Structure formats: structure tokens, C-alpha cells
Amino acid sequence: MDVAARGEQTAVGVRLTINGLDYFARVDARTTLLDWLREGAKLTGTKKGCNEGACGTCTVLVDGRRMNSCLILLAQCEGAEITTVEGLADSAGALHPVQEAFIEHDAFQCGYCTPGQLLSAVACIAEGHTGSADEVREWMSGNLCRCGAYPQITDAVLDVAERWAP
Amino acid sequence: MKEFAYSRARTAAEASALAGRSGTCLIAGGTELLNWMRLGIVAPDQVVDIGAIPGQAGIRLEGDTLLIGALADLNRIAGHPLVEAHAPLLGQACRSAASPQVRNRATLGGNILQRTRCPYFRAEEPLPWGCNKRRPGSGCSAHRGRNGEHAILGWTGSCVATHPSDPLVALTCLGAEVELVSPNALRRAPVGTLHVTQREARHAGEDSARYENTLRDDEMIVGFRIPAQSVTGTSYIKVRERRSYAYALVSAAAALRVEGGAVRSLGLVLGSVAQRPWRLRGAEAALIGQPISKDTVHAAVEEDLREAKSLPDNEHKIRLARNAAVRAVLTAATS
Numbered sequence: 314m315d316v317a318a319r320g321e322q323t324a325v326g327v328r329l330t331i332n333g334l335d336y337f338a339r340v341d342a343r344t345t346l347l348d349w350l351r352e353g354a355k356l357t358g359t360k361k362g363c364n365e366g367a368c369g370t371c372t373v374l375v376d377g378r379r380m381n382s383c384l385i386l387l388a389q390c391e392g393a394e395i396t397t398v399e400g401l402a403d404s405a406g407a408l409h410p411v412q413e414a415f416i417e418h419d420a421f422q423c424g425y426c427t428p429g430q431l432l433s434a435v436a437c438i439a440e441g442h443t444g445s446a447d448e449v450r451e452w453m454s455g456n457l458c459r460c461g462a463y464p465q466i467t468d469a470v471l472d473v474a475e476r477w478a479p
Numbered sequence: 480m481k482e483f484a485y486s487r488a489r490t491a492a493e494a495s496a497l498a499g500r501s502g503t504c505l506i507a508g509g510t511e512l513l514n515w516m517r518l519g520i521v522a523p524d525q526v527v528d529i530g531a532i533p534g535q536a537g538i539r540l541e542g543d544t545l546l547i548g549a550l551a552d553l554n555r556i557a558g559h560p561l562v563e564a565h566a567p568l569l570g571q572a573c574r575s576a577a578s579p580q581v582r583n584r585a586t587l588g589g590n591i592l593q594r595t596r597c598p599y600f601r602a603e604e605p606l607p608w609g610c611n612k613r614r615p616g617s618g619c620s621a622h623r624g625r626n627g628e629h630a631i632l633g634w635t636g637s638c639v640a641t642h643p644s645d646p647l648v649a650l651t652c653l654g655a656e657v658e659l660v661s662p663n664a665l666r667r668a669p670v671g672t673l674h675v676t677q678r679e680a681r682h683a684g685e686d687s688a689r690y691e692n693t694l695r696d697d698e699m700i701v702g703f704r705i706p707a708q709s710v711t712g713t714s715y716i717k718v719r720e721r722r723s724y725a726y727a728l729v730s731a732a733a734a735l736r737v738e739g740g741a742v743r744s745l746g747l748v749l750g751s752v753a754q755r756p757w758r759l760r761g762a763e764a765a766l767i768g769q770p771i772s773k774d775t776v777h778a779a780v781e782e783d784l785r786e787a788k789s790l791p792d793n794e795h796k797i798r799l800a801r802n803a804a805v806r807a808v809l810t811a812a813t814s
Contacts, residue, residue: 321484321525342485342526345513365514366581378554378583384510385584388485389530433580440579454723455578 325388331356332400340387347371347382350397358398358428362457369456372429373397379436381455398428401435411435414473415466422460430456434470435479443474481522487531491701494529496662499697505529507550508584510577511593519604520594520613535701536586538562545705549588549658553646554579556587566705568713568734572649575717578724588700591647591657591670594691595640595754596726597621597629611637611688619688627792628728631800633676633753638688639790641751642674643726648750649715650703651758652732658702661695668693670703671748674755691754710734710744714810716803727751729799733807735771742766747780747808752787752800759783759804771812773805780804 326339331354338353350359350373362368364383371382374396401409411434414420421427433456437443442452449470450463458466488494488505498505502524506512509530515521529535529550536550538559545565547556556562557573576582576590594600599610599620609618621629622639629639650657651671659666673692675683680690694700713734719725730750736743745766749757761783762776769775780801787797 323482323484325485342483343480343516365517366510366578369578369580372580375583379580380584381510381580384508384513384581386485386506386509386513386526389506389509389528391487391531437579442579451723452579455580 327387327391329387329390329393329395331395332397338387342386342388344387345383346373346375346385346387346390346395349387350382350395353387356397356399360425360428362425362429367457368426368429369433370426370429372432372456374432374436377436377439379433379455396432398431401431409435410473410477411438411469414469418465418469418472419462420465420469421458421462426456426458426460430458430466434466434473437470438474438477439479443471446471449474480516483516483523484525485528486525487528489532491529491532491535491660491699492662494527494532495660495697495699497525497527498699499662499695500525501696503527505699507586507589508552510581510585511589514601515594517603518601519606520601529699530586540565540707543707545707547587547703547705549700549702550586553577553582553585553587553590556646557582565707566649566653568653568715568732569646569649569705571713571715572645572717572730572732575715575730576645587646587703591644591650591673592692592694592700593642593644596643597640599624600640611686612640615686615689622790625792626790628751628796629790629793630677630754631752631787631789631793631796632749632757633678633755634788634790635677635681635687638677638754640677640688640754642754642756643751645715645717645727645730645750647674648730648732648748648756650705651756652713652734652746652748653705653708654746655703655705657700658704659694659698660701661698665701666698667704671756671758676754708734708736708744710736710811712737712811712814714807714814716807716810718799718803729796729803731800731803731807733804733811735808735811737771737812740770741768742771745808747804749800749804752796762804766808771808773809776805776808777801780808 362370504523553573681687734746762779765779
């Protein structure tokens with residue numbers, strides 16, 4: 314007999330904040346943070362790539378730490394503070410220094426990996442893993458870019474790390 | 480992914496009691512479980528979240544023992560000053576695993592319970608080929624097919640999978656114990672004996688493909704105890720197809736104490752060569768009292784690896800394992 318037939322609860326209620334705004338969601342327990350961000354909160358900046366934690370394009374900050382939102386159930390996010398790419402620019406619309414640096418250094422081509430690269434870069438800089446180009450490459454390795462913008466991404470991260478203190 | 484009921488456990492005892500019920504899976508970070516559920520490797524009715532159980536993510540020193548909670552994530556472990564001071568080998572292994580994002584989420588308890596990366600095993604239902612782990616009696620497609628990354632030790636014709644964890648190799652090398660809670664008991668076991676090879680499973684009268692570890696259904700990992708050792712050097716060598724964010728083809732951990740130019744103690748363990756970390760006991764014993772030189776280490780490791788048996792595609796892994804083990808010892812000697 315499956316769960317629904319036994320009358321067990323397969324829906325779950327979750328309170329969390331996204332980019333500083335409070336949300337309450339009631340979802341099927343199977344729903345990932347990624348799917349709910351896109352389909353529930355309608356924040357489609359977070360992209361779905363491999364859906365198995367390999368590509369990094371779904372990277373968001375959970376309580377300030379970067380994670381793959383495809384590998385997290387929304388149900389696990391009770392009380393969590395999530396930051397997505399929509400939350401990087403300030404309320405007046407001024408871009409985050411990391412976003413500015415990506416534009417300046419031409420650190421993308423098709424743009425599909427960019428939201429994840431940006432969140433990962435913000436975290437990488439905040440973690441202090443920007444001592445050298447090698448260190449940046451190692452600590453940005455969880456974000457794949459099939460256009461091959463890696464040299465420009467590395468330059469952007471190193472550049473902004475010098476100018477911006479999180 | 481099949482429908483499931485979700486609940487949150489408040490204590491380890493409550494979680495382990497629920498874990499013993501059939502159709503129940505525990506979730507901590509979830510970086511493995513979500514992919515298992517997507518592929519149909521598991522299809523639980525009930526998922527119990529242990530991620531918010533208080534007091535299970537700590538890292539502290541108690542006398543000469545470093546205690547790490549099962550819920551500590553890999554990046555926190557790698558960056559923790561107590562780990563850096565008392566078990567840098569574990570920090571190094573944690574840092575070499577997965578990606579920064581996954582390491583922020585993946586717990587140490589979950590990491591050592593990850594399952595093989597065999598591509599025949601990690602296929603989506605309906606399974607297009609045989610896999611004795613997924614469907615008993617359906618055959619081992621890797622044994623007959625592509626097996627370049629598979630086991631060179633402990634395998635049987637019914638399964639040739641390896642265990643892919645990096646931290647598990649370091650924990651084994653450091654002589655760590657795992658703490659297991661069940662509804663009525665707390666027990667400790669050497670972490671290196673938690674998993675079994677296919678051959679050991681068969682000798683124990685179990686299914687050689689499906690019996691992977693000695694964890695009971697109602698047991699849950701709550702922590703690790705690592706003896707703070709007096710070693711003079713440690714090293715974790717991970718050999719992989721790209722330099723970052725890849726599983727090991729072979730890995731090797733060494734923890735060495737050299738005094739007066741001779742080896743006083745040595746832990747030497749290989750990873751990704753069998754379904755459990757593979758301690759090179761022969762080489763460890765042979766090198767005691769010896770000076771460290773490339774020739775002596777090479778000879779000892781080579782002798783120990785004579786029991787390795789390659790599959791058609793993975794003869795290179797025996798040489799990789801030997802070279803990684805030698806390099807780990809030599810690096811530990813100069814670190």
C-alpha cells in the first residue's frame with residue numbers, strides 16, 4: 314500500500330525567506346528547492362541544468378553558504394534564508410559588484426550558467442578563496458560553463474575580490 | 480520520484496527507531512538520497528529528516544580524541560582549526576571531495592554511506608541492463624562490460640563495484656571509530672570495518688552484491704572518534720581524470736611517524752580500489768624500522784598488491800594504486 318493510501322501526510326508546509334522576503338509554501342514533499350524557486354516563487358533566474366548536482370547552475374546561497382538547489386528538498390528549508398540571483402542587485406536596481414565585474418570582463422557567452430556562477434563567485438570571495446588564479450579555479454570548479462568562459466570568470470572573480478569586501 | 484511522507488526527527492534515538500521501519504530513509508544533507516530517489520535506487524514511503532537534530536554537527540577535542548558529529552559538513556570539517564591541528568589528513572580528503580557547493584551540504588555521516596559510482600548501478604528505472612545490486616540475479620553488467628574504473632581487490636563475479644568516498648579513506652588511515660545509535664544501544668566500531676567487500680559478504684553468507692556494510696537497519700551514524708596521533712606527516716593523494724571535482728580512480732592515504740630516520744608507525748590505505756577502504760597491512764608492517772626511500776616503499780607496496788586482480792579494462796589501476804601509495808608515503812615523509 315502506498316503512502317497516500319495509508320493516509321499519511323505527503324504535503325509539507327515550509328516557512329522561509331527568499332532575498333529578504335518571507336514566504337510560506339505548502340508543497341508535495343518531493344519538491345526540490347530548485348523547482349519551487351522556479352515554479353512556486355516564480356524566480357526563474359535560478360537555472361536547472363543537470364538536476365543531479367553536477368553542473369552548478371542551480372547554485373543559491375542557503376543561510377549565506379552556496380549549495381546546489383537541485384539537491385535540497387524545500388521541506389529541508391524550514392526557517393532558511395535563501396539568496397538567489399534576483400537578490401544580488403540592490404533595491405534600487407544597482408548591480409552587485411560581482412555582476413558588474415562579469416560584464417566588465419565578458420565572463421559569459423550564452424548566460425545559462427551565469428546565475429550559478431554569480432552566486433558561487435559571491436560565496437567564493439566571501440570565503441576568501443581568491444588568493445590566486447589557481448585557487449579561484451579550484452573553488453569555482455563546481456560551476457561548469459560549456460561556452461568555456463572560465464578565463465574571464467576567473468579574471469572577474471580576482472578583480473572584484475581586490476575591490477569589494479563582502 | 481515516488482511519493483513519500485516527510486517528517487523531522489528531534490532526537491537521534493527517535494530517528495534510529497524510525498529508520499528501522501521498512502520503507503523508511505533518513506535524509507541529512509540529501510546530496511546522495513535525492514539522486515537515489517530520482518534513479519529509483521531507493522523508493523521510500525517515508526523520509527525522516529535528521530538534518531536539524533541538535534548537537535550532531537559539532538567538532539571538538541575530548542582528551543586525545545577528536546570528535547566529529549555525523550552532521551558536520553565536509554567544508555566545515557576541512558576548514559576547522561581542530562581538524563587542521565589534529566587530523567589534517569581528514570581535512571585534505573574532505574577538501575578533495577566533490578565541489579564547494581556539495582561540500583557545504585554533504586555531511587560526513589552521509590558521505591561514508593554514499594554508494595558506488597558504477598554507471599550500470601546509477602541508471603534510471605526501468606533499468607536497461609543487469610545489475611545485481613539493483614535487481615538480484617540480473618547479472619553484473621560491469622563484470623562483463625566496461626570496467627575501467629572498477630575494483631581490483633575483493634570483488635566477485637556478481638559485483639565489481641568500488642566505494643568512492645575520500646573522507647572514509649582518511650578516517651580509516653587515522654584509525655577512527657564510528658559511533659552508531661540504535662533505539663536501545665550505542666556502539667562503536669572501527670570505521671574501516673563498517674563496509675565489506677563482495678568477497679567478504681559472500682563469506683558471511685550474504686548476497687555478495689547487495690550486502691555492503693554491517694550497519695543494521697535501525698542503526699544511525701551519530702559521530703566519529705579520531706585518535707589524535709603522534710605522527711610526523713600525513714598525505715592524501717587523489718588520482719583522477721581531471722584535477723578538480725571528479726571521483727578518484729584511485730586514492731591513497733598515509734599517516735607516518737619517523738624517528739631517527741626510521742619508520743616507527745605507518746597507516747597506509749587505498750581508496751576506490753575495492754568496496755571498502757583497503758589497508759595495506761603487509762606494507763605497513765614491512766616498513767616498520769626501515770628508512771624511508773623510494774625503493775623500500777615501492778618494494779613493500781608492490782609485494783602487498785600482489786593479491787590485486789584486475790578486470791579486462793582496469794589493469795592500469797594496479798599500477799596507479801601502487802604509485803599513489805608510494806607517493807602518499809614519500810609525501811608524508813617530507814610534509
